[in-house]
Amino acid sequence: MKPAPFEYHIPDSLEQALDLMHQHAGEAKLLAGGQSLVPAMNFRVVQPGVLIDLNRLGELSYIQPENQGLHIGAMTRERQLEFDPLIPSWFPLLAEAMPHIAHPQIRNRGTLGGSLANADPAAELPVIMLALGARLKARSASGERWMEAQNFFSGMFNTDLAPDEILVEIDLPASAPRTGWSFMEVAPRAGDYALMGVAALVTLDENGVCRQARLVYLNAGDGPVDAQDAAKLLEGEMPNDHLIESVAALASEKEINPFGNVHTSSDFQRHLANVLTKKALKLAMKRVEANLP
């Protein structure tokens, strides 16, 4: 189908975009990569009165390193993240997830900020940003503020952004040393929406005791699902198969809340979460050792 008519603006600067957002708060949608928004508009599921196109804002497209962390502009294309030379060594979890995001043609256009602001529970980037403890910066005509990824996602396709705010930057703090990672998902076909997926991070000390763990799931509730209770079971322990079994059981049976869909029942999603948790944790722990200097 074709999109319904809308009023179109293409600002040349962030200041102009913020003014437009201020003027049209509530009726305006921001167009970043448009790889989710435009299909929704083609289906007329979404019919914004005003569309503000951010694609001329080169000032929002950058990957800037600082102290082993990164400042990433919200309009940075997924493709730029995929081929960035620093990301594989500094944030291998992100590097591992990138090829799972749709298809190359989509990643050539889709943006980090767009994916986060869209807050699709089945999307990879919200899960990864939550797992990596990202901080997000929003601007409005009247000022700016920072949010923890933890507080940014507020339900199905919903975020904490106010109607006149624009997400402008995503900061990734440096990863703790001796941290292993794994991202895994199961999709019917490569590039399709995954039925279930998990990002796992495990920090082990020299004796193999877990100091910190994180398990975040996609398509497991109304946003990225952070299984904190399951992750806590690992902390202070030397993880063995028995413990990992309990962690996977707690996360998949109690903490996630998958809805099922035309491709899968929620029971099967829980089963996948259980299996993926065990595989991801074991691989992450193996990688701690493999990554030692």
Place this chain on the structure above:
Amino acid sequence: MTQMFPITVTVNERVYKRDVEPRLLLSDFLRHELGLTGTHVGCEHGVCGACTILFDGQSMRSCLLFAVQANGHTITTVEGLSSPYLGGMEGGLHPIQQAFWEAHGLQCGYCTPGILMTLVPFLKQSPNPTEDEIRHALSGNLCRCTGYQHIVDAVKLAAEKMR
């Protein structure tokens, strides 16, 4: 009143100036305004890949872009493939097209233009791809005829021709 935007777009090395309504999809602009019907429209929501074009040299879905967004940019469609600047021969076939011909990489041909446009930057970036890499590169292009085997064969042959 309908808002119209003047745009200047370079398509297959030719500059076009048109006034467009902002909701006009780039795929429809190419087909209906410019008459370049080689870009096919399958699903119109970014799944099938039939409408893949090159936008400033990168493969993208033309059904997920508005024509107005192409203002000032460079587009290549399947009609531009025979142009020498992409490695083809004027009036002849691009080596990727030739390989599809020889290896029977198409049956009905509906998905073919999108596949060809996906492959141009892919083979430039990966001149010696493995079968896995080829299949991953093709994952965003649906073909309902071939079962993909002959397409994979054609890509291998194309890579050989272009090395």
